[in-house]
Amino acid sequence: MFKRVLVANRGEIALRIIRACRELDVESVAVYSEADVDSMHVQLADEAVCIGPASSKESYLKMDRIIAAAEITGADAIHPGYGFLSENARFAEICASSGITFIGPSAKVINLMGDKATARATAVANGVPITPGSDIMPDAETALEEAKRIGFPVMIKATAGGGGRGMRPCFKEEDFIQLFQAASSEAIVCFGNGSCYLEKLVLNPHHVEIQVIGDSHGNFIHLGERDCSMQRRNQKIIEECPSPLLTPELRQRMGEASVNLIKNIGYQNAGTIEYLVDEKGENFYFMEMNTRIQVEHPVTEEVMGCELIKEQIRVAAGMPLSHHVLQATPRGHSIECRINAEDPYNNFAPSPGTIDLWYAPGGKGVRVDTHVYSGYTVPPHYDSMIAKLIVTAATREIAIARMRRALAEFTIRGIKTTIPFQQEIIAHPDFISGNYDIGWVGRYLEERKA
Secondary structure: OOOOOEOOOHHHHHHHHHHHHHOOOOOEEEEEHHHHOOOHHHHHHOEEEEEOOOHHOOOOOOOOHHHHHHHHHHHOOOEEOOOOOOOOOOHHHHHHOOOOOOOOOOHHHHHHHOOOOHHHHHHHHHOOEOEOOOOOOHHHHHHHHHHHHHOOOOOEEEEEEEEEEEEEEEHHHHHHHHHHHHHHHHHHHOOOOOOOEEEEEEOEEEEEEEEEEEOOOOEEEEEEEEEEEEEEOOOEEEEEEEOOOOHHHHHHHHHHHHHHHHHHOOOOEEEEEEEEEEEOOOOEEEEEEEEOOOOOHHHHHHOOOOOOHHHHHHHOOOOOOOOOHHHOOOOOOEEEEEOOOOEEEOOEEOEEEEEEEEEEEOOOEEEEOOOOOOOOOOOOOOOOOOEEEEEEEEEEEHHHHHHHHHHHEEEOOOOOOOOHHHHHHHHHHHHHOOOOOOOOHHHHHHHHHH
């Protein structure tokens, strides 16, 4: 096992990793920007190193400063969390060349599955169904001709994209050039790579992902699915496990396809394979693979009775998956709400500022993952998520009732949050019945304006 792990991230995921390290009797090192000096992960780590100013480009994305911090503090492994450098193959290579273990898959596998176009080709080679699409397009004009061949509507996707960025749906030929250029420009800003490809747009689909994990001892498994269809502008806001859409037969097919894929590519560590499922719940199509831990991993942990961050660390240290993980079976239902510092009644505008009062809900089956507290100032420089509220119960019906209660208890004063909007969704008949897809939130917002 490692002696000391550096956490190359911030916020709730950094704190989550630090807590996992402590339970594994592993020391932790936090890195932080000048804007995060008062963050909880900085206070609870065994050691903390400032790596630059507020801008992520000058701090959390600075590979040389993170490696230097690891070397100075004697860290023998780095956990990247999600976002930032978590799917950067170059960073994984630098870690290896510096004698530091990257807690994640190899740089080779990140390159293979992190690039969306290459990942689609890999999925096809391993018998995983995909939607009709294209290779990387050299320019907007060539892409337009390809879009005509595929047939509208199409989805324009940045090959290096993630989190809904670098994606644009296009329904009409006359809008294509402008949307392609917008997707490419956004991808350049967010990922430094403006390359885009096309996919046939599946209408009214569900977004369902399979949690996978493999080790160096020949164990390759999946830990069920998460339904992430409740999205706003391709950003997930509520996730649940298991999906209310999937039949046992479809669940088995998706799980088997996912395990077959990671086994054939020798995938080690935790990852997520994302799929579109058609509105009838009959067919599924590979979207992409995230070669890292996901924001929504807690719902899988609660239903499957495992701790994925600990398993990531164990696998990276050369240990086999825990017996209870290999034998995990689903139990109950779990729902997660991402609590963002945004004003849901002002076009979800960011709402940074000082939290005057923070009161988190509790009770049976309620979990809150967060790095903030009363008196904490939410900085304007990063993603607006400030907490994840997770509830778990024996049935989906009880879980929904528990989430309604927990959201009503959650008190945050001084800033605006998405809690009121999530209360609306949880109480809506469509959510209660499981009758929603990835376009539901957009349609609901339009209806609310009318």
